[in-house]
Amino acid sequence: MRFNKGRRYTYYSSYSSSRRKRIRWDRIAIIGVVVALIIGALVWFNLSRLKLLFKGYSFSQQNEILALDGKQIDEILSHDKMSHIEDWIATSQNVEYYDEYEKYFSIHKDLKVKVVVTTVDDIFNNYVPQLTGLGYTNDQIWQLLKTASASDLKYLLDKQYTYSQIQPYMQVKGYVLTDMEKYMQVYAEKKNYNYAVLITTYPFIISENKATQTYTIQNPDDILTLVKKGFQLADSYVPSDLVKPNIPVAPDCDNSMMRKEAAEALEEMYNEAKGLGYNLVINSAYRSYADQKKTYDDYFKRYDEVTAASLVALPGASEHQTGLSVDLTSTSVIQKKAKGDVAVFGDSEEGKWVEKNAYRFGFILRFPLAQSAITGIGNEPWHFRYVGKEAAQKIHDNHWLLEEYCLYEGVIPNIKENK
Known part of the structure; x- marks a missing residue:
């Protein structure tokens, strides 16, 4: 009886081993390749969506963006997430300014979306190129835009003031860009930037x-x-x-x-x-x-x-x-x-x-x-x-x-x- 039991055990073990040997690894490899290709294709065709997802855009925002053409999508992907992207898409076709809209709106939160768009379009079309030609850097321009209007920028360009000329006066609380010429006249006498700004802005x-x-x-x-x-x-x-x-x-x-x-x-x-x-x-x-x-x-x-x-x-x-x-x-x-x-x-x-x-x-x-x-x-x-x-x-x-x-x-x- 023991011998028979042992033989049955030996037979079962041999049968199990032979079944394991018959697993078709070549088929599994082919299936794996096919799955990988499918996944790769899905990723390829949805790469922009994945990038937008990783930037933090919601599914509805992704849909709004993906409805644009390829170059416009690439422009948006070249910037950090824009919290108001749907507003910019609905209001303006100037995708190259979307990031500027976002920055300007973060500084001037009291403005309406349409005002932000028209203001930024005006400033970046008509004044920023000239300011850049005058030597202003991007950071310096944005420093100006914390308080400057389009008319302020026009004044600076008309006077051909460089950033190094106006920057000391901008450090004084209460400065007004269009008073810059007056500041410089007072400074010539008092040799003090604070005095020049304050006595001009608040003469009383x-x-x-x-x-x-x-x-x-x-x-x-x-x-x-x-x-x-x-x-x-x-x-x-x-x-x-x-x-x-x-x-x-x-x-x-x-x-x-x-x-x-x-x-x-x-x-x-x-x-x-x-x-x-x-x-x-x-x-x-x-x-x-x-x-x-x-x-x-x-x-x-x-x-x-x-x-x-x-x-x-x-x-x-x-x-x-x-x-x-x-x-x-x-x-x-x-x-x-x-x-x-x-x-x-x-x-x-x-x-x-x-x-x-x-x-x-x-x-x-x-x-x-x-x-x-x-x-x-x-x-x-x-x-x-x-x-x-x-x-x-x-x-x-x-x-x-x-x-x-x-x-x-x-x-x-x-x-x-x-x-």
Whole structure:
């Protein structure tokens, strides 16, 4: 029985082995070749679709693109994926500009598709070739197109300005390409690109130049924000970090609050002055828009418009609304006034000390004598503005006013034009 079982096993093994030997590998190879050819053909005839797929185009976008002719498809494939490809196909037949449409639209998202197409067609047909001939690179042209219109480009070409000539002015916030000739004229005198752009674009920074347009400041919390007629605060603006400095307050003062950073700097100055025998007192600090309007209206009733404007700032144009300015007095001045004597903080020993040392604590004398042509406000030897120690040091070292600091350093508020 064992022998028979063994024989049956041997017979089965031999049968299985012979079957394995009869597998037709040549047929399998032929089938493999045929399958490979079929797959190759499918890939070949759908290569463009695969390339579009790998770039990230959806199936519907692929269909839109593949409906174009071969050269147009190749043009699209030569660029990165265009998110708005369907818009460009539906709007323009200038496939060679599709990538330009996409780039321009990414910069100017507020424009409608048709406006993008007509603008790019105009610029790249009529101006880009000439700019290239003038030495502008592709990157430089796109740098221009962040702000430049077709008329701006025409101006540059008419003047034959190279990119190296205009580039320093383009670094200044608020530049206008069509003012380039004026910038260059100012630069010839001042040798400062910031000054050239800002005094041209916003001449009222110097108050003897009348403000014909007003702007609302969008970043009022910036401690370097220039606030004056032309650059004004919204009537709703109230600093969020107002505190009461730990400093004596004049008997008739009901607005001693300041922004925290300015209050701490004032406390530091007060303590040093007190150690030298000078007793500083807050006479006025934060004033709301409504409070400033009330003050201005009172001056307007008592004086003519020109006089009132020189004595008190317009509502929204007062630094007191920032919470960064303070009108100082002293114990000695208050005592003299109580006796009926004429006393001005700027003439006191305390006032002289503060004027000399305020910059070390981040404050500047904001409205010095005989500077109203620049500041727009008459002499106020008691009014000090906090700008931070770094800016105050630079203003002190250069004998500047805040307006001059802003002009030379290129510091301009984030503003919105009032319509």
